[in-house]
Amino acid sequence: xxxxxxTSVVAxxxxxxxxxxxxxxxxxxxxxxxxxxxxxTAAFYGMQGASFLAGVQILTYVxxxxxxxxxxxxxxxxxxxxxxxxxxxNGFRALLTSLLFFGAxxxxxxxxxxxxxxxxxxxxxxxxxxxxxxxxxxxxxVASLLLLAGIVGAVVIARRKDLETPATAEGRxxxxxxxxxxxxxxxxxxxxx
Amino acid sequence: MSxxxxxxxxxxxxxxxxxxxxxxxxxxxxxxxxxxxxxxxANVLFVVFAKAFGGAGQIFVLxxxxxxxxEVAVGLALxxxxxxxxxxxxxxxxxxARE
Numbered sequence: 001x002x003x004x005x006x007t008s009v010v011a012x013x014x015x016x017x018x019x020x021x022x023x024x025x026x027x028x029x030x031x032x033x034x035x036x037x038x039x040x041t042a043a044f045y046g047m048q049g050a051s052f053l054a055g056v057q058i059l060t061y062v063x064x065x066x067x068x069x070x071x072x073x074x075x076x077x078x079x080x081x082x083x084x085x086x087x088x089x090n091g092f093r094a095l096l097t098s099l100l101f102f103g104a105x106x107x108x109x110x111x112x113x114x115x116x117x118x119x120x121x122x123x124x125x126x127x128x129x130x131x132x133x134x135x136x137x138x139x140x141x142v143a144s145l146l147l148l149a150g151i152v153g154a155v156v157i158a159r160r161k162d163l164e165t166p167a168t169a170e171g172r173x174x175x176x177x178x179x180x181x182x183x184x185x186x187x188x189x190x191x192x193x
Numbered sequence: 194m195s196x197x198x199x200x201x202x203x204x205x206x207x208x209x210x211x212x213x214x215x216x217x218x219x220x221x222x223x224x225x226x227x228x229x230x231x232x233x234x235a236n237v238l239f240v241v242f243a244k245a246f247g248g249a250g251q252i253f254v255l256x257x258x259x260x261x262x263x264e265v266a267v268g269l270a271l272x273x274x275x276x277x278x279x280x281x282x283x284x285x286x287x288x289x290a291r292e
Contacts, residue, residue: 022214044240052251056255060258072272095213105205105209109198110198
């Protein structure tokens, strides 16, 4: 009984904070609500008995992705100190589509007899570890490769072309001289002003 | 209604909310947030079904997490590129500028 109440509270927290994510006016608030929603999901995993996943969820989502998102919001905003509007358009059509989607899903769930298989249980953390380095070692390595490709891709995409260092020593020297001259000019204008 | 059906519906609600957000938001990072919600709903479903029927659902969630992290990194890089080029992060603006 206590258990089901706790699960209901956590589920409610997940849904409500998800609603705030899509409805918040200020983008920073939306990101923080996403963090709460993901933390509630971690709690849900813990209640289901997937404690390792709960930890991973906190570490990567709440610790990693939310921080990254906050950085993204901060770097790409134009006005210092002002709130970041997150934008809103065709609300009615979106509401209709998502309600229709949920209705179809609910109808399918109603029609399908979902009875848990007796004796089925989640893998424990040692079992997970063994599966990762045994049956799933190739996907594991591919995932690490994917992460590496993602990092390299992000750096290449976000790199500023105008700040690239020239390849030759000659070019580097010229660029340094140019930068020095620009600094000097800035100092001179500050002195005169 | 069994608790398994309720959990599937919970994941459905989360996914629908993400869908709604993806369609209404105009800011690129806000759209990324909605995509995160949808991916998270799929992960919830994996865990719920792994608990009810056994199998390697948790392993799938671990890989899905890795893919989501890569997706967010590349997505934010694209947002920065967008911001630098159009001085804004509204995707509609970039769409119009293309035409």
